[in-house]
Amino acid sequence: MSLRLIALASIASVAVAQSGYGRFPCTNVNGDGTFSADDTKCTADALIAPGADTTNTEGNQGDGVTPTDPVCSIETATGAYFCGIAGATCTSNDNCDNSFCDTTSGTCQGGFGQDCNGDDTLCSGFLYCNSADFTTGTSCGGIGSFCQDYTQGSSDFTDAENYAIFNQFCAGGYCNTQSGNCDTHGALGDDCSSDPEFFCGGDLVCTNDVCAVAPVPSAARARRSLSRRSSICPASHTACAVSGAKAGFECIDVASNLEQCGACASAGGVDCTALPGVEAVGCVAGQCEIWSCAEGFAWDASSASCTSSLVL
Secondary structure: OOOOOOHHHOEOOOOOOOOOOOOOEOEEEOOOOOEEEOHHHHOOOOOOOOOOOOOOOOOOHHHOOOOOOOOEEEOOOOOOEEEOOOOOEOOOHHHOOEOOEEOOOOEEOOOOOOEOOOOHHHOEOOOOOOOOOOOOOOEOOOOOOEOOOOOOOEOOOOHHHHHHHHHOOOOOOEEOOOOOEEEOOEOOOOEOOOOOOOOEOOOEEEEOOEEEEOOOOOOHHHHHHHHOOHHHOOOOOEEEEOOOOOOOEEEEOOOOOOOOEOOOHHHOOEOHHHOOOEEEEEEEOOEEEEEEEOOOEEEEOOOOEEEEOOOO
């Protein structure tokens, strides 16, 4: 095989949002939208292999054998949990999602940035060491590593959805949608012909195969980056970015959340507790509802707000 199977050539029956590099999700979404481990999802009858469930030595991590008695462990980049990924406790290689068990530390290996010396099988989950054409790599999910496992993504998905899924298999930068390898986003003036839609970083856009300043600022990239989180949240909740975190997110009920009412804070949601002069306030059906005003303030029906009652 001279070139790996590219995921977009297949019709994969998977959820649009992967939310991490592990092959076997075990996240429990709590009532307050936070995540915790659900070990019941790592039992033998709960594990469903995404690929052939035979071996990953032919170049496809998705085909790796299902682990035996894996431990549900957190992926720190997203806060989601997966069975047997790097960092999970283990006693043998069988406990790990691909990769191997380091008997000294008693943990599965092969996470982002770990040495792999040109061997994909040393990497965890959907992470690869080498490139699409099997050029030797040095670290799992590193720049130049393959990032489009054929069991993930689909030609039924939008470009943005596939982009969001595959990005999770790169330690840094992003997954180049054309080469299928982890890459770095381009800067102003860089040639973007290799991946016109996604190569340019920040608010830059590819114009005449060169990264240029977008004519009108857009929040489209920020919206795209959260699209991969959607399926892990209950239907009643929305995946909202955690302020100050590179890749973290939490499930929020924007219909009732006081601090992100109506939408995620990054999408214009309102912090009801920060409204001037309020004492008691709620978020009802995505709208801030003021129940009482603080001392020195009075309800003003015309503006539907608490206004100062002090006489100057």
